[in-house]
Amino acid sequence: MTTTTTVEVPLSRLAAPVVSLERAxxxxxxxxxxxxxxxxxxxxxxxGLVGPNGAGKTTLLKMIxxxxxxxxxxxxxxxxxxxxxxxxxxxxxxxxxxNPPAIDHLSGLRNLQxxxxxxxxxxxxxxxxALREVGLNPEDKRPVRKYSLGMRQRLALAQAIMEKPRLLxxxxxxxxxxxxxxxxxxxxxxxxxxxxxxxxxxxxxxxEVERICDEVAIIKNGxxxxxxxxxxxxxxxxxxxxxxxxxxxxxxxxxxxxxxxGWVVDGEGTDLRLQGVIAMPxxxxxLVSLGVSIEAAYREESDLESIYLREVGSAGQ
Amino acid sequence: xxxxLLNEVARFVSAxxxxxxxxxxxxxxxxxxxxxxxxxxxxxxxxVNLWDAILVSMNNWIDLSFVLLMAIAFSVSDIVTSxxxxxxxxxxxxxxxxxxxxWAAKLAVVFLVVLVAIVATLSSTLxxxxxxxxxxxxxxSSFAMGDFDGPPYFPVLAPDTHMPILVISMALxxxxxxxxxxxxxxxxxxxxxxxxxxxxxVFSWALLDYTLAGWVSFWQRYLSPTMKMMLMxxxxxxxxxxxxxxxxxxTSVVFFVVIISAVCFFGWRWVRSADF
Numbered sequence: 001m002t003t004t005t006t007v008e009v010p011l012s013r014l015a016a017p018v019v020s021l022e023r024a025x026x027x028x029x030x031x032x033x034x035x036x037x038x039x040x041x042x043x044x045x046x047x048g049l050v051g052p053n054g055a056g057k058t059t060l061l062k063m064i065x066x067x068x069x070x071x072x073x074x075x076x077x078x079x080x081x082x083x084x085x086x087x088x089x090x091x092x093x094x095x096x097x098x099n100p101p102a103i104d105h106l107s108g109l110r111n112l113q114x115x116x117x118x119x120x121x122x123x124x125x126x127x128x129x130a131l132r133e134v135g136l137n138p139e140d141k142r143p144v145r146k147y148s149l150g151m152r153q154r155l156a157l158a159q160a161i162m163e164k165p166r167l168l169x170x171x172x173x174x175x176x177x178x179x180x181x182x183x184x185x186x187x188x189x190x191x192x193x194x195x196x197x198x199x200x201x202x203x204x205x206x207x208e209v210e211r212i213c214d215e216v217a218i219i220k221n222g223x224x225x226x227x228x229x230x231x232x233x234x235x236x237x238x239x240x241x242x243x244x245x246x247x248x249x250x251x252x253x254x255x256x257x258x259x260x261x262g263w264v265v266d267g268e269g270t271d272l273r274l275q276g277v278i279a280m281p282x283x284x285x286x287l288v289s290l291g292v293s294i295e296a297a298y299r300e301e302s303d304l305e306s307i308y309l310r311e312v313g314s315a316g317q
Numbered sequence: 318x319x320x321x322l323l324n325e326v327a328r329f330v331s332a333x334x335x336x337x338x339x340x341x342x343x344x345x346x347x348x349x350x351x352x353x354x355x356x357x358x359x360x361x362x363x364x365v366n367l368w369d370a371i372l373v374s375m376n377n378w379i380d381l382s383f384v385l386l387m388a389i390a391f392s393v394s395d396i397v398t399s400x401x402x403x404x405x406x407x408x409x410x411x412x413x414x415x416x417x418x419x420w421a422a423k424l425a426v427v428f429l430v431v432l433v434a435i436v437a438t439l440s441s442t443l444x445x446x447x448x449x450x451x452x453x454x455x456x457x458s459s460f461a462m463g464d465f466d467g468p469p470y471f472p473v474l475a476p477d478t479h480m481p482i483l484v485i486s487m488a489l490x491x492x493x494x495x496x497x498x499x500x501x502x503x504x505x506x507x508x509x510x511x512x513x514x515x516x517x518x519v520f521s522w523a524l525l526d527y528t529l530a531g532w533v534s535f536w537q538r539y540l541s542p543t544m545k546m547m548l549m550x551x552x553x554x555x556x557x558x559x560x561x562x563x564x565x566x567x568t569s570v571v572f573f574v575v576i577i578s579a580v581c582f583f584g585w586r587w588v589r590s591a592d593f
Contacts, residue, residue, distance in 0.1 A: 065411055067593040093411050101403040103324075105331040114327055118320035118412040159408065 016079065017042045018167050018198040019064060024073035025222075026059055033059045034222045037073070039215075041198050043166075046189060048213035049202040050304070052312055056222040057202040058098070061169050064200065065093055078166060094165035098172045100156030104145035108155045109138050115159050122163055130162035131155075135184055149176030157185065161192070168192065168199045174208060186212055210304040218311050226311045228304060240300040241278050245270040246293035253290050273300070321413050321422040325396075328405065329426055335392040339434045342388035347441030350374040351449050354460075358451075363465040366454040367446040368480045371439055372461060375487045375547070376471040380438075381495075382543040383523050389434050389499050390519040393427050395512040397503060406593060420588045424500055424581060431496045435488050455480060490569065494546035497576040498522075504580045507587050538564060542576075545569035 017040035025035040034056040041047045049057045062068040063075060074081060078092055102111050112127045128138040134154040144152065153176045160168060168189075174182050182205070189199055189212055203209050209216055218226040245251060248269045255272075258265045263276030274283075280299050287294055300306065329335060350370045358365040374380045400406040410419060447453075457480060459465065463473035474483075502515050509515060526543055529536040537544055548569050 062407075062593070065407070067407060067410060069590070069592055095407055095411050097404050097407055099404070101405040101408065103327050103331050106327065114320075114324050115408055115412065116320075117323055118409060119414075120320060163412075 017076075018078060019047075019200065020074075020076040021064075022074040022076075024060075024063060024070045024075050026056075026063055026068060027071040032071075032222050034063065037219075037222075037224055039217060039224070039227070041167075041200060043198055044193050044196045045215070046193055046199040046201060046213045048209040048216035049200065049219055050204070050206060050209055050216060050308060051219035055219040057219055058171055060219070061171055061200065061202060065095060065169060092166045094160035094163065094168045096153075096156045096160045096168075096170045096173045098175065100152055100159075102144045102152065102155060105143045107141050108136055108144055108147070108151075108158070109140075111144060111155065112159055112162055116162060119163070126164075127162055130158040133161065133188065134158045135181075150178055150181050153177055154181065157188070161188075166197060168197055170199065170201045170203075172203055173201070174203060174205050182208060206305045206308055216304060218308055220312050226307055228307060239276075239278050241274045241280060241283060242296075242298055242300050243272045243274065243287075243294060244296040245272070246295045250292045253292050254287065257286065257290065270295070318418050318421065321409060321418045322425055324405075324409055325422045325426045326429065328399075329396065329430070335430075338388040338391045339430070339437060342384050343434065343437035343441040344445075346374050346380045346384060346438050347443075347445040350377070350380070350442055351445040351451060354446070354451060355449055357460060357465075357470075361460070361465040361467070364459045366452050366458045366461075367443055368454070368484060369458055369460050370442045370446050370451065371484055372471050372487075374438065374442055375484075375491060378527060378543055378547075381491060381546060382526065385434060385438060386495060386498060386523060387516070387519060389431055389495060390502055390516050392434075393430055393499055394502055394506060394515045394519075396423055396426060397506045398510045398512055401510055401593075410593065416588045416591075417585050420585050421581070423503060424577075424584070427500050427503055428492070428496045431499060432492045435492050435495070439484070439488060490548070490566075491546050493570065493573045493577075494542055497573040497580075498542055500577055500580045504584045507584060507591070542573070545572055 019041035024037045026033050131138045134157045216228045217224045263274045266273040350373045354365050354370045457474040461474045463469050530541040
């Protein structure tokens with residue numbers, strides 16, 4: 001089940017999206033690893049992908065970078081369309097992957113210089129600037145094999161941003177970072193967003209994703225099972241209420257009332273869940289006045305972690 | 318292309334385990350052949366020089382097509398699969414935007430390694446020879462011209478043979494032949510991501526080639542890559558050989574170029590549409 005929230009679109013978002021996926025999917029043999037994924041990533045937007053291990057996040061990121069061909073659907077990155085069967089790496093992408101690789105016997109600076117030599121677009125100044133931006137010392141002559149996990153992660157970030165990409169794809173960029181490193185990364189991503197860089201972020205750190213992402217998709221078994229527009233949900237004070245009725249016959253009354261007020265109703269029988277702009281005291285008062293017998297009513301948390309646990313925890317849906 | 322190649326070379330150099338087998342093989346071949354030349358000089362009372370040790374090693378099946386081939390195969394059999402393990406190719410491919418460059422760089426590294434392995438073998442032979450007191454000369458020795466009792470170790474040379482040119486030509490042909498063989502291994506690693514299985518295949522191939530060349534004359538004359546690699550010593554006297562017994566040298570070069578072109582083309586076709 002995919003739940004979306006309608007939001008007001010800022011004018012800057014009316015331009016063509018930097019990344020656009022339309023029912024994109026990937027199948028290995030008979031197994032669909034990614035299926036029916038559709039979303040747009042606009043300039044200056046941070047889009048979060050969360051989901052359990054093996055949900056298909058990395059495959060989806062590979063499809064967007066062009067390293068994996070889609071089995072169905074369309075992927076448009078920076079105006080270039082990729083459809084079934086086409087495999088071509090796409091332009092202007094900065095990439096941080098899980099367990100970032102490096103040439104271990106070379107220094108961080110030398111590693112970046114080698115990668116920069118591939119398309120020769122930037123010089124030594126940009127490379128050293130990128131290292132400084134992520135908090136590494138360009139003068140550090142130590143080989144990368146002597147770096148800590150956090151330093152390696154910072155180096156991976158430096159290689160991703162050094163060529164000033166329009167699209168940044170980050171797969172677990174906080175791995176191994178200490179709290180200061182996580183905060184630095186957050187600030188860096190926010191400043192890149194302000195410069196117009198579009199960012200696709202896959203992470204298990206839900207609090208960080210919630211803090212910096214404009215929109216978040218929860219992926220499970222290759223599907224997007226829930227989408228959260230952070231700004232919309234914060235701005236409208238959306239919440240979720242869970243109600244347990246004494247008799248299932250009253251559920252009809254509750255559903256009719258919820259629909260008349262534009263709320264989303266989930267569940268059946270005596271256990272119902274309402275989503276929308278809801279004030280709990282008014283809800284209880286209205287239900288009682290309609291003659292509904294309530295056994296329990298409580299407000300459910302609507303933060304990303306709660307939504308995530310609810311969606312990912314509900315097996316088989 | 319230069320940047321992609323630089324990355325590939327830097328990654329290759331960074332792993333000492335890749336160089337160790339080549340260094341050991343080069344030292345072994347140099348020592349064995351200089352020892353052998355010294356023994357021949359003593360037993361046959363014939364004059365020898367440093368070139369003889371090189372000619373013997375470049376015309377020796379075991380040295381060239383088994384010891385050196387296995388060492389090189391051990392070094393390069395995982396240059397593709399190591400990318401799959403580390404995902405380094407993500408960083409390269411998203412920058413280069415050309416999978417052909419990535420594949421061509423892999424093959425270029427193979428040929429660089431083969432060339433370095435052969436130069437290391439020749440250097441090791443020269444150094445061991447000097448250490449053992451084998452003299453240096455610009456002319457072929459009496460041993461190389463067949464002035465001794467017993468079967469020759471390689472086709473006898475004319476007195477006016479230009480030794481440095483002959484040795485360089487032999488090294489280049491051997492590099493082409495070994496490069497063709499090992500590039501087939503790297504091509505197979507695109508589908509079979511099991512480096513040790515590939516080394517096993519190379520081992521089996523070396524035995525098969527050795528056996529077939531010993532028993533099937535058609536294989537020996539026209540198909541055996543090792544025989545073709547060793548044709549260079551025949552070249553100074555090629556006009557004396559019957560073409561149906563000993564194919565001309567240019568056919569060897571064409572044979573290897575066809576193999577390399579096929580590997581390059583079919584590898585690129587696979588890489589072009591592969592999921593990484």
